[in-house]
Amino acid sequence: xxxxxxxxxxxxxxxxxxxxxxxxxxxxxxxxxxxxxxxxxxxxxxxxxxxxxxxxxxxxxxxxxxxxxxxxxxxxxxxxxxxxxxxxxxxxxxxxxxxxxxxxxxxxxxxxxxxxxxxxxxxxxxxxxxxxxxxxxxxxxxxxxxxxxxxxxxxxxxxxxxxxxxxxxxxxxxxxxxxxxxxxxxxxxxxxxxxxxxxxxxxxxxxxxxxxxxxxxxxxxxxxxxxxxxxxxx
Numbered sequence: 001x002x003x004x005x006x007x008x009x010x011x012x013x014x015x016x017x018x019x020x021x022x023x024x025x026x027x028x029x030x031x032x033x034x035x036x037x038x039x040x041x042x043x044x045x046x047x048x049x050x051x052x053x054x055x056x057x058x059x060x061x062x063x064x065x066x067x068x069x070x071x072x073x074x075x076x077x078x079x080x081x082x083x084x085x086x087x088x089x090x091x092x093x094x095x096x097x098x099x100x101x102x103x104x105x106x107x108x109x110x111x112x113x114x115x116x117x118x119x120x121x122x123x124x125x126x127x128x129x130x131x132x133x134x135x136x137x138x139x140x141x142x143x144x145x146x147x148x149x150x151x152x153x154x155x156x157x158x159x160x161x162x163x164x165x166x167x168x169x170x171x172x173x174x175x176x177x178x179x180x181x182x183x184x185x186x187x188x189x190x191x192x193x194x195x196x197x198x199x200x201x202x203x204x205x206x207x208x209x210x211x212x213x214x215x216x217x218x219x220x221x222x223x224x225x226x227x228x229x230x231x232x233x234x
Contacts, residue, residue, distance in 0.1 A: 023229065024227055024228075024229055025089075025091075025227070025228040025230065026226065026228075027212065028226045030073050030224075031049060031072075033047065033049065035087060036086065036087055036088065037085070037088060038083045038084065038085045038086075039083045039085075039086075039202075040083070044081070044083050045083050045216070046077050046079050046082035046083075046216065047075065047076065047077055047078075047085050047216060048064060048076050049076070050064050050065055050067050050073050050074065050076055051067050051073060051074060052064060052101055053152070054151050054152035055103075056152075059151045059152060060105050060151075061079075061220060062076065062077075062078055062079075062103055062221075062222060064076055064078045074101070074223065074224045075222065075224065077214070077219075077220055077221050077222070078220060080218055080220055082216040083216055084111075084200075084202075084214065084215050084216050084217060085216055086111070086202055086211040086212060086213035086214070089211065090207075090209040090211050091209055091210065091211070092163045092208055092230065092231075093161065093162050094161065094228050094229055094230045094231055095160045095228070096112065096157070096158070096159040096161070096226075096228055097158050097225070097226070097228075097229070098157050098159075098224075098227070099156045099157075099223065099224050099225045100120055100154070100157065101154050101155075101221065101223075101224075102120060102121065102151060102221055103122065103152075103219065104122055105122050105219070106121070106122050106151075106218070106219030107120070107121050108121075108214060108215045108216070108219060108221035109198075110157065110212070110213075110214060110215075111198065111202065111212070111213035112161050113161075113206075113207070113209070113210030113211070113212075114202030114212070114213045115176075115197035115198060115201035115204070115206060115210055116137070116176055116178075116194045116197060116198055117138040117139075117201070117215070118135065118136075118137060118157065118159060118178075118181065119132060119133060119134060119136040119138050120134065120215070120221060121133055121136075122134070122151055123148045124150045125146075125150075126146055126148075129143055129145075129146055130142050133146070133148075134147075134155070134183065135148075135157075135181065135183045135188040137181075137189060137194070138198050139199075140194055141189060143188040144187060144188055144189070145187075147182075147183040147185075147188065154224070155184055156183070157181065157183055158180075158181070158182045159178065160178070160179040161176065161178050161179060162177040162179055162231075163176055163210075164176040164194075164208070166207075166208055172206060175194055175195055176193070176194040177191065177193045178190075178192045178194070179191060200215075200217075212226075212228065
């Protein structure tokens with residue numbers, strides 16, 4: 001009996017060590033755009049690395065400033081009408097953690113695997129939520145609650161998703177699924193399947209792995225503290 005107890009205790013310790021050793025990827029280095037690219041035309045890109053804050057005189061705009069030497073910066077789309085930006089690296093099942101700053105009335109999006117949009121929008125104070133509000137799965141499901149902070153404050157998303165599955169012939173046999181999405185600690189979605197890609201993604205095609213894309217062709221927005229924690233494919 002004592003032997004069984006010791007074996008169970010050892011198993012729990014090893015599981016804890018394994019969890020602590022879980023891989024964490026930081027695609028944004030806080031210094032420059034290494035590891036990222038944009039859609040065409042690249043000359044229209046307004047993405048910069050620096051510090052972002054909402055303009056107190058005009059909360060619909062972002063005030064951009066250069067970051068101090070040695071400090072991490074934000075990934076900032078300084079104005080609307082630009083282009084989308086996405087990682088060169090591709091990911092399968094994972095948990096994405098990211099903070100986003102949304103000016104008043106602004107609009108962006110987090111495209112998981114480059115194809116499935118989690119809406120980023122200034123929905124502060126709204127009582128009735130639709131498919132275009134903060135945290136909505138665009139074209140699939142509105143958020144359960146409005147967890148959006150007021151313009152000028154950072155919002156934290158935690159997005160746990162499962163990639164679509166394909167057989168050996170390349171045919172899709174299971175849809176992509178958002179296992180759970182929280183915004184500022186409140187649950188927005190659980191176990192929502194995506195029947196297909198959101199329009200205006202990176203390629204418009206589903207695959208076992210894909211990049212992470214931030215929408216930059218709508219309004220100004222800033223992202224920081226981006227972490228991707230890959231999950232074992234099951």
